[in-house]
Amino acid sequence: MSEHSFLRVENLSVTFPPKDARLGGPVFAVRGVSWTLEKGEILGIVGESGSGKSVSTSAIPSLLPAHAEVTGDIFLEGKQLVGLPKEDIRSFRGRRIGMIFQEPGRSYDPLQNIGSVFHETLANSRPGISRQESEEEAIRLLTEVGLPQPRERLGNYPHQFSGGQLQRIGIALALAQGCDLLIADEPTTALDVTIQAQIVALLKRIRDDRAISILFISHNIDLVATISDRILVMYGGLVMEEGPTRQVLASPAHPYTTALLAAAPRFDSHYSTSPLLSIPGKVPDPSRPLPGCPFAPRCSRVMSGCRTELPPLRWGPQEADESLARSWRCVFDREEVRL
Amino acid sequence: MIFVEPLVRVEGLTKKFNLEAGFFARFGKFVHAVNDLSFTIGKGETYALVGESGCGKTTTARLIVRMYERDAGTIFFGRDTDVGLLRGRDLRSYREKVKYVFQDPARSLNPRMSVYNVLTSGYRWSSRWPGARRAREEAALILEEVGLAPSDLDRRPADFSGGQRQRISIARSLLMQPELLICDEVVSALDVSIQGQILNLLQDIREKRGLSILFIAHDLKVASYFCDRIGVMYRGELMEEGRAQDLYRNHGHPYTQLLFASATGGAEEAPNSVTTPQRNSAHGCAFAHRCPLADNSCYAQRPEWKNIGDDHFIRCHKR
Numbered sequence: 001m002s003e004h005s006f007l008r009v010e011n012l013s014v015t016f017p018p019k020d021a022r023l024g025g026p027v028f029a030v031r032g033v034s035w036t037l038e039k040g041e042i043l044g045i046v047g048e049s050g051s052g053k054s055v056s057t058s059a060i061p062s063l064l065p066a067h068a069e070v071t072g073d074i075f076l077e078g079k080q081l082v083g084l085p086k087e088d089i090r091s092f093r094g095r096r097i098g099m100i101f102q103e104p105g106r107s108y109d110p111l112q113n114i115g116s117v118f119h120e121t122l123a124n125s126r127p128g129i130s131r132q133e134s135e136e137e138a139i140r141l142l143t144e145v146g147l148p149q150p151r152e153r154l155g156n157y158p159h160q161f162s163g164g165q166l167q168r169i170g171i172a173l174a175l176a177q178g179c180d181l182l183i184a185d186e187p188t189t190a191l192d193v194t195i196q197a198q199i200v201a202l203l204k205r206i207r208d209d210r211a212i213s214i215l216f217i218s219h220n221i222d223l224v225a226t227i228s229d230r231i232l233v234m235y236g237g238l239v240m241e242e243g244p245t246r247q248v249l250a251s252p253a254h255p256y257t258t259a260l261l262a263a264a265p266r267f268d269s270h271y272s273t274s275p276l277l278s279i280p281g282k283v284p285d286p287s288r289p290l291p292g293c294p295f296a297p298r299c300s301r302v303m304s305g306c307r308t309e310l311p312p313l314r315w316g317p318q319e320a321d322e323s324l325a326r327s328w329r330c331v332f333d334r335e336e337v338r339l
Numbered sequence: 340m341i342f343v344e345p346l347v348r349v350e351g352l353t354k355k356f357n358l359e360a361g362f363f364a365r366f367g368k369f370v371h372a373v374n375d376l377s378f379t380i381g382k383g384e385t386y387a388l389v390g391e392s393g394c395g396k397t398t399t400a401r402l403i404v405r406m407y408e409r410d411a412g413t414i415f416f417g418r419d420t421d422v423g424l425l426r427g428r429d430l431r432s433y434r435e436k437v438k439y440v441f442q443d444p445a446r447s448l449n450p451r452m453s454v455y456n457v458l459t460s461g462y463r464w465s466s467r468w469p470g471a472r473r474a475r476e477e478a479a480l481i482l483e484e485v486g487l488a489p490s491d492l493d494r495r496p497a498d499f500s501g502g503q504r505q506r507i508s509i510a511r512s513l514l515m516q517p518e519l520l521i522c523d524e525v526v527s528a529l530d531v532s533i534q535g536q537i538l539n540l541l542q543d544i545r546e547k548r549g550l551s552i553l554f555i556a557h558d559l560k561v562a563s564y565f566c567d568r569i570g571v572m573y574r575g576e577l578m579e580e581g582r583a584q585d586l587y588r589n590h591g592h593p594y595t596q597l598l599f600a601s602a603t604g605g606a607e608e609a610p611n612s613v614t615t616p617q618r619n620s621a622h623g624c625a626f627a628h629r630c631p632l633a634d635n636s637c638y639a640q641r642p643e644w645k646n647i648g649d650d651h652f653i654r655c656h657k658r
Contacts, residue, residue, distance in 0.1 A: 048530040049501075192391040193557065197601035219531065222560075226604030263535040265564030267587040267603070271542050276564065278535035282500045298532075 044228030098174030104166035115154035236294025243326030444504035
């Protein structure tokens, strides 16, 4: 873990206290996660619903509801983001940190045309920008993300675009103020598989052209594998495993990662030849975290200690290149994990 | 053909929707949701319809259960029942044999009803209704079959997780001993670790009961794993049909190629210039406007449905 990483998250926890005591206890959405992101790197975060992947990344531009309790540290190029006053964090949103969201159709005002959305966005960092200038800038950005005939389409409203086109516009808007960190929270989940592949290819090209860092969040481990340099597997508000994408997929160190990979059908498997390995049980409830490993109730290799005590974070062999480092949270060593 | 005896035979099925609705709607502009579609589902077979959103998969399923009325073509069920002509009691008993499982279990179960009521509210009106006490026993047995407990009968859908709710949904469809199950995106709203449980459950049930399944999916990996044959749909037409086990490495149609390349992460970044021109008739190939191989003949003439061997059919001039 480098002191000089572009983005460093340390021991981040997010808790949502109940609005009303009768509604039950607090929800422990994120329970102490640490990771780093280098410049020009794509970090993929994988997890099922309730694993804390979205909550932990929404904490970076402080987009969580006001009653969320955030502890720990987030350093963007050495500047602490946790606990910053509202006015200060605003100067980061858009200018340093861009965000694209899951459902492109729902993240626009249906009554505002695209040209005006760009004008508003650009005026945030350049007050007093003229309509003409913002249009030129919007056309340049829309060409960069591959929207055909951008000049003609600036007057169009969101319903006149397809889902894939809206997501391209979303990416252009995120880039409009020259951010160097892009947070993509399930950007392709609502899109068709052919469009999904186009958006992934577009994000990769933008990373290469602009040398920005991307946090790519998804529940689909295969999709994350196609885009990310490193991968982070979350479960029950904790990081279960982290490492270079190719190595993690080839030899997972955590039983959860192994099970997750085995549970998804692949093209060379068929029900008549190989039954699907299914993970028994259900996803943990974040309002009732277990004292031990969150995966223990579903793990096929569980031992008595797993249920009572949180397994320590283990580290793979020291690598000269820090981006090749691997870590996982399990009582087993990497070589021992075979399900 | 792997399955000799067909259970469902769809021939030349066509459904178009008027683009405008309401009292002042102009007539004459149509969306051809399903366009001259033909396929069969064998007894005990799992047949998948895959394709992008808007290609007509769900419309086809709804036509089969008569939620929509067809515009042309026929659907035969069993030996020679023409589904489109069924009325009254016959239609009701047909609908007991064909059951629909919906995508989102959170939205397809009434939150105010107990699980027992969810399971039996349709059964109550069936000619086979065995009386409340016997029905409760049957419901309890079905719940055990799908991996829930008989004591869950008196709980409500909100007490269950997403995977468990999908089990309730499946139990509801099984109660009347159907012959065909229509599974419309049944696993796409579920977490990956839960998805496997539901797929394995459906596979067990299918084997035990000899059910046929129409499996609608957009996830090619799930369809390739779970089904016997796959039909690839594009804009209301079948583009290619083949055995699920090897369609991923042995496909001929450029559209199938695009789908599989996208799913494996091998597709390149094409500029998003895909427009869908209005089509009023069956002239030309539906995919021609996106096809890298298209020439004049593709726009002028609709390709034939060709058998290229081994249960493998394709609709393309170039292959």
